[in-house]
Amino acid sequence: MFENLTDRLSQTLRTVTGKARLTENNIRDSLREVRMALLEADVALPVVKDFVMRVRERAIGSEVMKSLSPGQALIKIVRAELEALMGGGTAELDLSTQPPAVILLAGLQGAGKTTTAGKLARFLKERKKKSVMLVSVDIYRPAAIEQLKVLAGQVGVEFFGADSGQKPVAIAEAALKAARLKHIDVLILDTAGRLHVDAEMMEEIKALHAAVKPVESLFVVDSMTGQDAANTAKAFGEALPLSGVVLTKVDGDARGGAALSVRQITGKPIKFIGSGEKTDALEPFHPDRIASRILGMGDVLSLIEQAEHKIDQEKAAKLSKKLQKGKGFDLEDFRDQLQQMKNLGGLGSLMDKLPQIGGMNLGQMGSAQEVAQKQMQQMEVIINSMTPAERRDPELINGSRKRRIAQGSGTQVQDVGKLLKQHKQMQKMMKKVSGKVGVGKMLRGLGNMLPAGMPRR
DSSP states (O other): OOHHHHHHHHHHHHHHHTOSOOOHHHHHHHHHHHHHHHHHTTOOHHHHHHHHHHHHHHHTSHHHHTOSSHHHHHHHHHHHHHHHHTTSSOOOOOOOSSSSEEEEEEEOTTSOHHHHHHHHHHHHHHTSOOOEEEEEOOOSSTTHHHHHHHHHHHHTOEEEOOOTTSOHHHHHHHHHHHHHHTTOSEEEEEOOOOOTTOHHHHHHHHHHHHHHOOSEEEEEEEGGGTHHHHHHHHHHHHHSOOOEEEEEOGGGOSSOHHHHHHHHHHOOOEEEEEOSSSTTOEEEOOHHHHHHHHTTOOOHHHHHHHHHHHSOHHHHHHHHHHHHTTOOOOHHHHHHHHHHHHHTTHHHHHHHTSOOOTTOOHHHHHHHHHHHHHHHHHHHHHHHTSOHHHHHOGGGOOHHHHHHHHHHHTOOHHHHHHHHHHHHHHHHHHHHOOSOOOHHHHHHHHHHHSOTTSOOO
16 A cells, blocks of 8 residues: 555655755755655545645744754654644544444445455454444345355354345344344444445435444445545535545555545544455554555554464464574474464565665565565475474485475475575574564564565665
């Protein structure tokens, strides 16, 4: 997300960072570039105008002009205004009501509501320790109810089954009654996709809202539709008392126009961003962290939170004890580390949250990430082609064993040799780092897995 915008803004702001003095002229030139970058990112024109005007007002004041490092002061202003543009503080779900708290999901067809319902159920169950029930009132789309039932099973929450012959309001009311009887904390209502110009469907969702009185009415929107996402959110907001927005498919959105336009156009906060189909790919929206990410400063806090939830703590503790006892870091441990990286969303997800370095843009970073990702997958295949004894004691692997492993993994003997060399480097590093195996050690380990030319951030 934001790759194009990050490249443009980073390049523009880098030109002013080293300047000993900023003038109205070079501030104006920089802001012209910022304006173009935002427009190219498909941010709505009124939003861009307002943003640039606010930055200019602050930049030509004493805050920048009298600063000892004016370039840094300007970047600080841009970051603060980006944060304000996206709503300032984090907008959390308000579930402070007599259970069950009802969350209604609305949006256009194909926006990702059903997938978001499953992701949100998992988020509430794992992060907020809530009991959750899912129900679909989409009687129009074939297999919509069945799709949600499958997702409920995957994330381990209750599902209220309904007949597609029933009316949506009747299904919603029956689900609410069932949730009360089962003492469920949160009931998530997945509604049918509709166009905001479809008067009949909009009347239906108004009736649903009146029947179940949700504490949260979230508009689910595809971020790849850019500023149109903000416009459709506004149209739905006029028909429903929306409490927030969920941006989906952000992993496919290199521009980021929706994230930067939604709040100002609708007045509604973005509460979550979703990426991919996996049920754990939903993050709370933090404007301050996203502003840092846009400016190439990374988002290490989100990375640490992600790691805390997704790293297998039991395996990490076992490895830590093993190392403290002086036992070696073998190839099975190495494979575990590769798999932990995969659980964190792969290299792309990791690098997206780490600060940029040097002059490398995200396009160059992306191609390097692809190479590294393929190498990591290849390493795992090679390790899986070894016998348990070889994984536990790599010293056993002689020339004939290397040939057998290469043949079994569909690779070259040189690839096997390269893996063994990288494992030795990791082994040395693990000996040096004592104590708990945490995120820091994992990220240091990642540095040794990266191919030549990939930046060590």
